[in-house]
Amino acid sequence: MTKKDKKPTKEQEYLSGWQRCQADFLNYKKNEGVRLKGLVDYKIEEWAIEILKIIDLFERAEMETKKTKETEGFLHIKKYFESFLFDQKIEKINTKIGDKFNPEFEEVLETEEGDEDGVIIDIIQKGYTFNDKVIRPTRIKVTKKL
Amino acid sequence: MTKILGIDLGTTNSAMAAVIDGEPKIIENKEGARTTPSVVAITSNNERMVGVIAKRQQVTNPEHTVFSVKRLIGRKFSDVDVQKDLKLMPYEIREASDGSVEIKMGEKWHKPLEISAMILQKLKQDAEDKLGEKIDEVIITCPAYFDDSQRKATKVAGEIAGFKVKRVINEPTAAALAYGLTKNEDQQIVVYDFGGGTFDISVLEVSKDTVEVKSTLGDTHLGGDDFDQKIIDWLVDKFKQDNGIDLSQDKLALQRLKEGGEKAKIELSTAMETEINLPFITSDASGPKHLNYKLSRANFEEMVKSYIDTSIDLVKKALSDSKIDKSEIDEIVLVGGQTRMPKIQEEIKNLIGKEPRKDINPDEVVAMGAAIQGGILKGDMKDVLLLDVTPLSLGIETLGGVNTVLINKNTTVPTSKKQVFSTAVENQPSVEIKVLQGERPMATDNKTLGRFILDGIPPAPRGVPQVEVSFEIDANGILQVSAVDKASNKTQSIRIEGTCGISDEEVEKLKKDAELHAEEDKKKKELIEAKNQADALVYTVKRTLDEAKDKIKDEEKKEVEAAAEELNKVKNSDNLEEIKSKSDNLSKLIQKIGAQMYQDQQKTSEPEEGEVKEETKEETKEGEVKGEKKEEPKEEDKKEQ
Numbered sequence: 001m002t003k004k005d006k007k008p009t010k011e012q013e014y015l016s017g018w019q020r021c022q023a024d025f026l027n028y029k030k031n032e033g034v035r036l037k038g039l040v041d042y043k044i045e046e047w048a049i050e051i052l053k054i055i056d057l058f059e060r061a062e063m064e065t066k067k068t069k070e071t072e073g074f075l076h077i078k079k080y081f082e083s084f085l086f087d088q089k090i091e092k093i094n095t096k097i098g099d100k101f102n103p104e105f106e107e108v109l110e111t112e113e114g115d116e117d118g119v120i121i122d123i124i125q126k127g128y129t130f131n132d133k134v135i136r137p138t139r140i141k142v143t144k145k146l
Numbered sequence: 147m148t149k150i151l152g153i154d155l156g157t158t159n160s161a162m163a164a165v166i167d168g169e170p171k172i173i174e175n176k177e178g179a180r181t182t183p184s185v186v187a188i189t190s191n192n193e194r195m196v197g198v199i200a201k202r203q204q205v206t207n208p209e210h211t212v213f214s215v216k217r218l219i220g221r222k223f224s225d226v227d228v229q230k231d232l233k234l235m236p237y238e239i240r241e242a243s244d245g246s247v248e249i250k251m252g253e254k255w256h257k258p259l260e261i262s263a264m265i266l267q268k269l270k271q272d273a274e275d276k277l278g279e280k281i282d283e284v285i286i287t288c289p290a291y292f293d294d295s296q297r298k299a300t301k302v303a304g305e306i307a308g309f310k311v312k313r314v315i316n317e318p319t320a321a322a323l324a325y326g327l328t329k330n331e332d333q334q335i336v337v338y339d340f341g342g343g344t345f346d347i348s349v350l351e352v353s354k355d356t357v358e359v360k361s362t363l364g365d366t367h368l369g370g371d372d373f374d375q376k377i378i379d380w381l382v383d384k385f386k387q388d389n390g391i392d393l394s395q396d397k398l399a400l401q402r403l404k405e406g407g408e409k410a411k412i413e414l415s416t417a418m419e420t421e422i423n424l425p426f427i428t429s430d431a432s433g434p435k436h437l438n439y440k441l442s443r444a445n446f447e448e449m450v451k452s453y454i455d456t457s458i459d460l461v462k463k464a465l466s467d468s469k470i471d472k473s474e475i476d477e478i479v480l481v482g483g484q485t486r487m488p489k490i491q492e493e494i495k496n497l498i499g500k501e502p503r504k505d506i507n508p509d510e511v512v513a514m515g516a517a518i519q520g521g522i523l524k525g526d527m528k529d530v531l532l533l534d535v536t537p538l539s540l541g542i543e544t545l546g547g548v549n550t551v552l553i554n555k556n557t558t559v560p561t562s563k564k565q566v567f568s569t570a571v572e573n574q575p576s577v578e579i580k581v582l583q584g585e586r587p588m589a590t591d592n593k594t595l596g597r598f599i600l601d602g603i604p605p606a607p608r609g610v611p612q613v614e615v616s617f618e619i620d621a622n623g624i625l626q627v628s629a630v631d632k633a634s635n636k637t638q639s640i641r642i643e644g645t646c647g648i649s650d651e652e653v654e655k656l657k658k659d660a661e662l663h664a665e666e667d668k669k670k671k672e673l674i675e676a677k678n679q680a681d682a683l684v685y686t687v688k689r690t691l692d693e694a695k696d697k698i699k700d701e702e703k704k705e706v707e708a709a710a711e712e713l714n715k716v717k718n719s720d721n722l723e724e725i726k727s728k729s730d731n732l733s734k735l736i737q738k739i740g741a742q743m744y745q746d747q748q749k750t751s752e753p754e755e756g757e758v759k760e761e762t763k764e765e766t767k768e769g770e771v772k773g774e775k776k777e778e779p780k781e782e783d784k785k786e787q
Contacts, residue, residue, distance in 0.1 A: 031167070053405075057425050057426060060425070060426035060434075061425070061426055061434075063426075064426055064429055064433070064434040065434070101203070101206070103195060103199040103200070103202040103203045104199060106202065107201075107202035107203075108202065108203055108204075108205040108206040109205060109397045109398065109401060110205065110397045111205060111206050117190055117206070118190075118206060124397065124398045124401075125398065125401070133177065133178040134177065137202055139398070139401060141397075142206055144206055
């Protein structure tokens with residue numbers, strides 16, 4: 001005995017259409033959320049890179065000038081910037097002199113003759129990450145065996 | 147349904163896109179960037195790196211870091227362009243036994259297409275990770291001027307990377323597709339593409355099912371990077387004049403000048419003047435020196451005038467080659483980041499008298515177009531389904547060194563054509579069939595794809611013998627040329643498969659190597675993850691033991707400490723199995739202690755309900771593991787707060 005296909009009623013058709021519409025909307029909402037987060041993160045990254053340049057300048061100034069009461073005040077401003085970035089989950093890459101160069105986090109700007117390849121001998125510019133993404137690699141000088 | 151990936155395989159950078167929910171979207175790479183540097187390297191440890199990672203180590207490993215491989219793909223070593231590039235590339239290039247190019251990277255010599263395959267393989271893996279699904283099919287773009295062997299090489303590169311290459315389409319065509327310009331027939335489009343390292347101009351004509359490239363020209367060594375360099379040179383000169391110090395010798399200063407120059411260039415696209423402010427750029431005996439110069443848009447335009455003029459001259463020439471009057475041009479499409487410069491937009495607008503299309507990100511428009519073509523093939527989108535066409539005309543050399551075309555360029559494949567030729571001298575016993583590819587009227591100016599001799603023609607006055615030459619291109623673009631003497635029925639033929647200098651067997655072998663490499667990558671990833679987890683676990687265990695030292699029995703503590711020590715010993719090795727088993731062991735021991743501590747605590751604080759007690763226990767366990775992952779690996783993973 002065969003069972004005849006039952007034609008869906010109008011109600012069923014509308015209900016299924018409404019359910020599909022709801023599902024589409026939920027998916028859209030989810031995707032939009034991801035997209036918006038991406039946009040916000042992208043913006044944070046963009047301005048964080050600019051603020052990092054300001055911190056770089058403070059560091060350069062710190063190296064080049066004698067420490068006085070006045071300069072100390074400026075270094076507090078630097079700290080203010082640093083803690084602000086820290087709150088935004090911008091983290092410093094922990095590159096150490098003497099470590100082996102890791103291109104995942106570091107970029108070589110200069111080399112100097114050495115006994116082995118790729119040992120970090122100078123940190124030229126500090127690197128940072130945001131949400132585990134390298135937004136600026138640490139720029140370094142490494143040894144190169146000739 | 148799986149997606150077709152669209153890849154813009156660029157000279158300096160590559161980008162990928164796919165149609166997602168009916169719209170083309172750029173897919174970010176593993177590093178979170180929308181474009182990937184087209185750079186591949188092999189380190190002294192024989193480790194392969196692709197993209198930004200390869201670029202970061204370029205300074206320390208220039209001999210084994212290959213960039214701009216697109217300039218070499220599918221070309222002969224003797225090619226004039228290859229000879230020019232030889233002098234510019236820091237890596238070793240030689241002529242292969244078949245006359246093609248080989249590049250030394252690590253200990254091995256590679257064909258350029260193998261290097262391109264490595265870039266494509268990285269993009270494939272990243273796209274699969276990002277989208278969470280397997281991607282097997284791809285559309286790859288190439289410049290409109292690429293000949294058959296360069297296209298074939300691009301296709302083979304895709305195949306080695308593990309893709310089924312659905313189409314290799316022209317970059318300008320992809321850009322036109324992204325703007326939806328191919329929907330209307332009989333449109334004439336100018337695509338002005340100013341990339342990082344190359345400039346291309348193409349004139350397209352859209353007709354039913356095909357987009358014909360009417361003309362294409364370019365400068366393979368002119369790009370946006372030259373514009374940046376002009377600003378850097380200007381800053382270095384000016385600073386030298388004012389302070390007597392040469393900044394080009396100071397790597398950090400140069401890096402800052404590069405960033406500052408690029409920023410100024412971008413700012414001048416919207417502002418009339420910008421300030422390049424680089425305090426503490428250097429120092430001498432008198433103390434620190436600061437760089438602070440103003441650059442106006444007019445000044446900058448003056449600096450790069452010759453570049454813009456060159457590009458505009460090429461547009462004029464391309465238009466004249468295409469025999470299309472500028473008044474007949476319907477659309478202008480801008481591609482490449484440099485086209486954001488207002489002066490460029492103004493010049494091209496003044497020349498053609500139309501506002502150029504620039505609303506899609508010019509760095510991404512080609513990849514978007516490739517994705518759209520993929521979408522059309524899958525039926526996700528409606529537009530022109532581009533048919534495969536012969537990019538250049540095919541013919542033979544005839545009397546007086548003339549190129550007699552049998553199959554015109556842009557003919558859709560498969561196709562075939564026959565034509566009867568005769569002898570040029572009395573009693574000529576044989577004819578030489580020289581197969582040519584190209585648009586130039588004289589045979590010597592075109593590329594010779596192959597040759598063969600048909601002999602045994604019975605003696606006869608010139609012009610009497612009838613030699614029928616037939617050209618046949620199958621759906622895979624393979625050309626078969628044959629010649630038959632109608633009197634004797636003697637036949638000779640040649641089979642020409644876009645000579646990218648690599649046999650099918652080699653392709654198969656390389657495909658297997660690539661798969662193997664992907665497998666290795668997977669294992670490497672697994673190992674790194676296991677190491678990170680082991681690091682985190684050891685840290686958490688240490689913390690737990692410290693925090694709860696009074697609540698743990700001595701022998702239990704000792705047992706956990708011993709297990710932690712064992713893991714510590716192996717966690718920096720490459721033995722995945724051992725790291726995993728030691729981690730499991732430590733994890734079990736610490737969980738046991740955790741559970742014991744909760745039980746002890748609950749005994750003292752009298753829980754209300756059994757069920758709730760169980761749940762809390764589970765949740766906390768989960769929380770611990772999450773905590774480990776979130777906090778500690780970052781520090782161990784080279785980050786500090």
